[in-house]
Amino acid sequence: MEISKEKLIELYTTMMKCRQFEERIVDLYARGQVPGLAHLYIGQEAVAAGVCGNLNDDDYITSTHRGHGHVVAKGADLNRMMAELFGKKIGFCKGKGGSMHIADMSLGILGANGIAGGGLPIAVGAGWSAKWRGTDQVTACFFGDAASNNGTFHESLNLAALHKLPVIFICENNQFGISVCQTKHQAITDISIRSTSYGMPGVTIDGNDVVAVYETTAKAVKRARIGEGPTLIECKTYRWRGHHEGDPNLGSRYRDKKDIDAWKLKCPIERLAKDMVKNRKATKKALEAIEKDVLKQMDDAVAFAKEADFPAIEEMYEDVYVKEGV
Amino acid sequence: MEISKEKLIELYTTMMKCRQFEERIVDLYARGQVPGLAHLYIGQEAVAAGVCGNLNDDDYITSTHRGHGHVVAKGADLNRMMAELFGKKIGFCKGKGGSMHIADMSLGILGANGIAGGGLPIAVGAGWSAKWRGTDQVTACFFGDAASNNGTFHESLNLAALHKLPVIFICENNQFGISVCQTKHQAITDISIRSTSYGMPGVTIDGNDVVAVYETTAKAVKRARIGEGPTLIECKTYRWRGHHEGDPNLGSRYRDKKDIDAWKLKCPIERLAKDMVKNRKATKKALEAIEKDVLKQMDDAVAFAKEADFPAIEEMYEDVYVKEGV
Amino acid sequence: MRELSYADAINEALKMAMKEDERVVLLGEDIGCYGGIFQVTKGLQQEFGEDRVVDTPISEAGFVGGCVGAALTGMRPVAELMFIDFSTACMDAIFNQMAKMHYMFGGQGSVPMVVRMNVGAGRCAAAQHSQSFHSIFMHMPGLYVAIPSTPYDAKGLMLESIRNNNPVIFVEHKKLYIEKGPVPEESYTVPFGKADIKREGKDVTIVATHAMVGRSLKAAEKLAKEGIEVEIVDPRTLVPLDKETIFESVKKTGRLLVADEDYKTCGIAAEIAALAAEEIIQYLKAPVARVCSPDTPVPFSPQLEQVYIPEVKDLVPAVQNLMQYS
Amino acid sequence: MRELSYADAINEALKMAMKEDERVVLLGEDIGCYGGIFQVTKGLQQEFGEDRVVDTPISEAGFVGGCVGAALTGMRPVAELMFIDFSTACMDAIFNQMAKMHYMFGGQGSVPMVVRMNVGAGRCAAAQHSQSFHSIFMHMPGLYVAIPSTPYDAKGLMLESIRNNNPVIFVEHKKLYIEKGPVPEESYTVPFGKADIKREGKDVTIVATHAMVGRSLKAAEKLAKEGIEVEIVDPRTLVPLDKETIFESVKKTGRLLVADEDYKTCGIAAEIAALAAEEIIQYLKAPVARVCSPDTPVPFSPQLEQVYIPEVKDLVPAVQNLMQYS
C-alpha cells in the first residue's frame, strides 16, 4: 500500500500536535498552572496518529489515563481540551472531568478513563452497538501493556471475538506499568500472542513507526468494517516522561536514564520527517512550517484556557442525572 | 509410567465414591430431603479421581459449585459431607455452608465456591503461600469451561506463571456453562491453548480416561513441587445430570438427549473397570465388592446425616468473626 | 383484572419495550433458550432472536461494561445478573463507569441502561446466592434504583427504567417471582420517586421494600386485631426517594419502622432512619425501629435461614414495642 | 515525643510487623522500588526483598483473591489498593470470599489479611481517584474496618490489624499522609472497637472520621470563641463500632453531628444517626446532623472540589444550627 503524500503530512501534523500539546503541559505543570494528575504521551505519538489516521469522525475510540494523544489524534478541539485541563467551564467536561476523563461524543471519543483496563469493555459495547445498529462504524480501543493483565482484557477480547465485533484493540506496550517493567508483570514478551486465546488475529509492530501503525491498522479496520471481527495490535513503544508529571526524575526510581536516551533516538516524529524529506514527500521547510503552525495553535489554546471562566459552584450538583425529557 | 494395581483400585474406588455419593443426592433431592441447590458431578469422576490421586493430605485444592466429587476425591469424610448437605451441625460447615461451600481445612480443601471462577485467585494464593513457607505443597485448582471466561482466570494464570507458583489448573471442559455451550461462550475449542498467553505449559486430554488424567497430573505435580511452576490441564468431559438437580429433563432446554446417551457410553468408571479386568488388574468380583462397600458407606452417611441435629439458632450469629486469642 | 406473576410481569415489560424500541437488547447468562435462571426472560430469545437476546459468557465485567459502551452509543441495553451477589464481579463498570460518565463528561452523552439483579434469602442457597445489599447502589451517586414489590409495580417500573435516560439498577426479589397480582395488559409506567401507600393506618408507619411489603401487610393484619393500625409506605424507588410521602406518613403516625431485607448496618433502613432523625425528629413519639437481615452472612441450614429472614415474626414485636411510646 | 507523618507511621508499623512475623508479606502495585504511590511502603522492598514485598500486575481480583488463599493457608498478607476506587475491581474477593469464608466454612480456617486503601478528595484527581465509599465495607458483615485519623492511631491500628485473625479493611486518608504527629518508637497496638475522644466538650458531639477529625478540631476552635464547646469522638474502627462511647457523649451533650467524607446517603453518618434514633433518641435535644460529601461524583475543577469537600465551612454552621435547639 502506497501512502499518499497528503496522508503522510496529516500523520506528521497529528504527531506534532500530540507532542506539542504535551510539551505545553510539562511547562504549565512545572509552573503549577494545571491542577491534578497529568500522564503524558510523549514518545508514543505514532500509535495514536497511525491508528486514528484510519478513522472517520463517526468511528469510536476508548482511551486511557494517558489519553491526550488519542484525543488530539481523533481530532478534538485543542482549546476545549486545554480548557478542561485547567478546570474551566468551556472545557469538554465543563471542568468536571479533567485530564483522565476528556470526552467528545460528537467525535466518538468515549472518554479517557482513569481505570486501567476500564476502556476495554466499553469499546466492546461500542462495537456491539454498531453491529446492532447496522452501521459500519469501528471502535479503536487503546490500552497499555500493564492493563493487559486486568481481567477486563480477557473478558473483552473473548466477547469481541465471539461476536465478531468491529473493534481494534491497540495495546501500547511502552514496557512499564508505572514502575513495573513488563518482565515483572507478565511472563511473555509479545502481548499480541494473547489473541490466540480468543481466536482473534494478533500482530506485534514497531509502535514508533507511524507508517507501520497506519498500515497495520488499515487492514484491521477493513476487516472490522466488513464484519470479519476484531484484531489485536501490539505497538512496541516507550514513554519519555515519568508515569505522570511529578514522577521523580522521569522515573529514575525504576528505569535507567540510558534507556530513555536510547529511545529518544527513535523519536517517531523525527523518523517520519527524515523519511519524508529523503523520499521527497516534503521539504524541511514545509515541515518546519507545520511545526510553527502547531506551536501557534498551542499558544492560542493556552491563552483560550487561561482566559476562560471556572464553572459556577451550582454546576457541581448538575449532570449527576440526565434531565428527563432531554 | 506403569500405574500400580493398588493405585488403579484406589482410582476406581474414588470414582465409585464420587458416583454413588451423587446418586444418593439425586434420590434424596427428588424426595425433597436435601435443601438448596445441588450441582452434581456424575460423568466427570475421572477428573477428580485422577487429579487427587496425585495429591498428599497437605496439598490443597480449590473447588467449584460442582464440588462434591473434588471433595470426596481429596478424601473428605462422607458422613460429615452428607450431614452438611442436610444442613446439620455436625456437617463440615456446621450446616452454615451447604453444598457450595464444603471445606475441610485438615485436608487442604479450601472450599467449594459459589462464584464461577472464584476459586482461581484463592488457588494462586495457596500456591504462593507454599512458596513463601518453603514447603513442597501443591494446589490443584478445579474450574469449568465457562469459568475460563471470567477475568479471574486471566489474572490468576498470569500471576501463577509470573511467579512460578506450584498450582495445577484443571479445567473441566464439560462443554456447557449451564445452558450455554462452549461454541456460544468462546471462539476456541481447546481451552488449554490459553496457557500460551501466560508462558505456561498447557495440555488437553480425555477427561473420561482416569489413567490419562492421573498421569498428566503426575507430571504437572512433579514440575510444581520442584519449583518449575504451574500447568494448565484441560479435561474434556461431560455432565450427565442437569446443571443442578431441578434443571428440567437433564437440560433438555439446551441439549439433545442423544448427546447424553452417547457420553454415557464413555462412562469413566465402566471404562476403567473393563480395562482392569481385561488386563487382569482386578476381577469383576473384586470390583463388585468395592461397589458394595461404597454403597454401604453411603447408607451409613445418609443415616448419619438424618440422625444428626440441626444447629442451634444462636449459632447463626457465631463465626462471623474469629474469636480473638484463638 | 388479569393476574400475572412478578416474573411474568417483568417478562411482559421487557417484551413490550423490545417491541416498541429496536434499541432495547438483553444480555445475560442463560437468558436465552434457558429463559433465565428464574424464567424472567422466558421466550424472548425465541421471539427476538439471538442477536437481541444474548446469552453471554461468564464475564460480568465484560458484558455489563459492554452495556455501558452500547448505551453511550445509542442502544438501550438491559443486563441480567443472575444474583446481586455477582454484581461484585462488575462493580467497576457499575460504580466507576456507568454511574459517573454523564457527570465526568460534563453532561455529554448518557448511559440509558438497566442492570437487573435479584435479592432475597429463603432458598437455602447460602452466603453467595442469597444476599441483599442493594443499599450500596443507593449509596453510589449517579444510579437510579428501582425495587418493585408487586407484579404491577414490576412491570411499570421496568418500562420506566428502560425508557429513562439514566442508568438504573433494577432490584428484583427472588421470593416474589412466583407471587401473582393484577397487571394491566397495556403498556404503562410507574414513575420514579413516587412512593405507594400499600396500606393506610394511623399508629405506625412501616417503610417497607420488596418482600417486606407483603410481610408487613401480614403483620398489619395481626396487629389490627390488637387495634394497632399500621400504615405501609413502599418507596418503589430508592433513588430517587420519595421523602415527602414517607415524612407525611410519619408526621401522621409519629412512629417509624423501616423494613428492608438488606444487611442492617449502613443499609436502606439506616438512611431512612437518619433522614427522619435529621428532618422530622420533632414528630417522632418513639424511637425509630429497623427490621432488616442481621449483620451476618446468610446461613445455609433451613432452620437458621428461616430465623435469618426478616419476617412477620420480627415485625409484630417491633411494632408492638413502638406502641409502648406515646 | 518523636513526630512521624501518617504515611511514615504506617510504614513503620508494616516494617515492625514484617520483622516480628515472617508470615507477613506485602502485595500491591508499585509498592516495591517505587515505594507505593503515596510512599507508604518506601524502603520495604529494599529491606525485605522482592519475595516479601511484591509488585503485582494490574490484577486486583487476582492478588487480593490471592491474599485470601494465602491467609487461609498460614500467611498474613497485606494488600495495597492504590485508591479505594479500585476496590471495585476485586469486590468479589472482598465481599464474597474474604468476608464470608470463616462463616461459610462453619468456623474452619481464618483469613488474617489486611487490605489497605485510601479515601479522600482534594488532589484534583476527579471522579475515579478521589472517592470515599468505605461505608460499603462497614455494610458487609465479616469485615473489620479501621479508619485512622492520626499517625499515632495509624501505627497502632495497623499493628493490630496485622495481628488480628480477621480480615481487615484498612482505610487511610490521602490528605493525612503528610500530616505529622507524635508516634512512640516502640511497638504498640490501638485496640479495635475503642473510640477516642479527640476533644472534650459539653454542647455538641461530633462523631468524626479520618480527616474530618482535624477539620472538626479546627471548627471547634472557632466555635469555642462563640462559647460553644464541641466534643469530638473518633471511632477509629467502624467495625467493631464503639457505640457506648458515642452514646455516652451524646447523652451528655444531647446533640449529635456525624462528620465523614463518604457520600451522604447510606453512609457511615447514616448508620450512626440511625443508631442514635433507635437507641438514645430520648436524649436528643436537636435533630441529628450529617456533614458528608454530597451525593455527586467528585468534580475535577479545583474551584468545585474545594466546595465539595466537607470542611470547617460546613461544620461550623451545622453546629451553630444544632445550638438553636435546647
Ligand SMILES: Cc1ncc(C[n+]2csc(CCOP(=O)(O)OP(=O)(O)O)c2C)c(N)n1
Ligand atoms: C484498576 C486499576 N488499577 C490500578 C490503577 C493505577 N494505575 C494507573 S496507570 C497504571 C499503570 C498502567 O500501565 P499501562 O497499562 O502499561 O499504561 P501506561 O501508563 O504505560 O500508558 C496503574 C497501575 C488504575 N488506574 N486502575
Ligand SMILES: Cc1ncc(C[n+]2csc(CCOP(=O)(O)OP(=O)(O)O)c2C)c(N)n1
Ligand atoms: C461470577 C458468577 N457468574 C455467574 C454464576 C452463575 N453460574 C453458576 S455455575 C455457572 C456455569 C458454570 O459453568 P462451568 O464453569 O463450565 O462449570 P460447570 O457448571 O459446567 O461445571 C454459572 C453461570 C456464578 N456462580 N458466578
Ligand SMILES: [Mg+2]
Ligand atoms: Mg505501559
Ligand SMILES: [Mg+2]
Ligand atoms: Mg462447564
